[in-house]
Amino acid sequence: MIFNGNQLANSILQTLRVTSKIKPKLGICLVGDSPASKSYVNRKLKACQEINVDAEVFNFQENVGQEQLIKHIQQMNHDGILVQLPLPPHLNKLDIIHSIPYEKDVDCLHMHNLQRILVYGELCEMLPCTPAAVLQILDYYDVNVIGKKVTMIGRSFLVGMPLSLLLQKRNATVTVCHRETLNLDQHIMNADIVISAAGHPKLVRNVKQGAIVIDVGISQGERKGKIVGDVDFDVVKNQASIITPVPGGVGPMTVCMLMRNLCNIWKKKQGQPVYINPKLSDAYLND
Ligand code: ADP
Known part of the structure; x- marks a missing residue:
């Protein structure tokens, strides 16, 4: 299945429309x-x-x-x-x-917000936007990550670091790979879910049959003005059960999650119920 980020983002945006x-x-x-x-x-x-x-x-x-x-x-x-x-x-x-x-940090990058969510595992009305987009895609397909092997490529402040912690909170077993990782291909082949956020074209060339592949990478393609992800899409799409394209995958969802954060900040201010991502595990709080 090839994920359509524009379609899901548009349908979520419709639910966020402000009428007041x-x-x-x-x-x-x-x-x-x-x-x-x-x-x-x-x-x-x-x-x-x-x-x-x-x-x-x-x-x-x-x-x-x-x-x-x-x-x-x-x-x-x-x-x-x-x-x-x-x-x-x-x-x-x-x-x-x-x-x-x-409380106005709509990108959710302030240490106060990150600490609440990533260190203490609090359920929260805000999440960093790109990690939230990836969780939303997994939820859209009803992917249960408990006990699954996730290979996260990249450990950046914006994507890899927060996302790997959020997935741990959902009780996935997460391997974080980065520039110095040896045998990256082995970590990729071993994974049930591969998430790549390295900004390096064709970094992911093969995955385990049936794996879920989320491509967060963005780089310039060979043709001027063309944007490509980290995944060799034409090959990996035949191996993956679910794959996100670039462009039109994670990107539109990220903007959509920014809008959700903004609406939640607003709702909280008005004393209205906010949308909370429900699947962070209580178990984590005891660890
Ligand atoms: P972003 O903010 O989109 O995640 P960054 O450029 O800040 O992008 O981070 C890139 C991340 O990808 C870094 O953590 C880096 O270690 C990792 N990375 C870059 N190149 C490779 C590679 N060839 N193999 C594995 N990881 C890589």
Whole structure:
């Protein structure tokens, strides 16, 4: 089965549509004019439009000072705030993320939120967006990960690290692979579920027959303007039971999870029930 990320994202976005007169407002800080960052921001703006919430983009010059940016963030009165990553090297990413009040941290990258979710295993109204997208895809297919062997390729702050911890909380047995991992192919072949977030084309060339393959990688393809994932799709699609394509797989779901976080922040503020991802395991809390 080939997953259709646009279709599922659109159907979830419809359930998030805001109909009230007063609506949540997202504030986005964009530094510099990288075409990739601009295109990500535009996708977020489009999703805001689709669910009828307000959004405002603050575009800073590439050489903006750390203090100036932090001061701006502290003065923002938006319900959800995010800083588009990556940032230029002269800025301290963590200090900037931590200047966002944690209850407005719609990307869910503030240490307060990550600690609650990933260290203490609290059920939470927010999740980091790309890991949430992957969990949502597994839930869509009703995949039970308990006791399953998951090979997670990549250990980044945005994807591999939080996702590997979330899957452990769901009682999967997770192997985390990275640049220095020896015999990567063996770890891939051994897995029931392969998730790749390395940004390296054709890193996943073969999987166990019937494995579930989630491709989070994004790189430039050989043809200009073409985006490719980490998985050799044409080969692996014949081995996998479920596979996500790039583009049109995890990407649209990530934006959709950002919208869910924004709506949850808003609902929590209004005292309304929020959507909580229900499948984190209670067992983990006892470990
Ligand atoms: P993202 O934020 O999308 O996860 P990063 O570039 O920050 O992307 O992280 C890439 C991750 O992928 C790193 O953890 C790195 O160790 C891992 N990685 C990169 N190349 C390989 C490779 N050839 N084999 C295994 N892991 C890799």
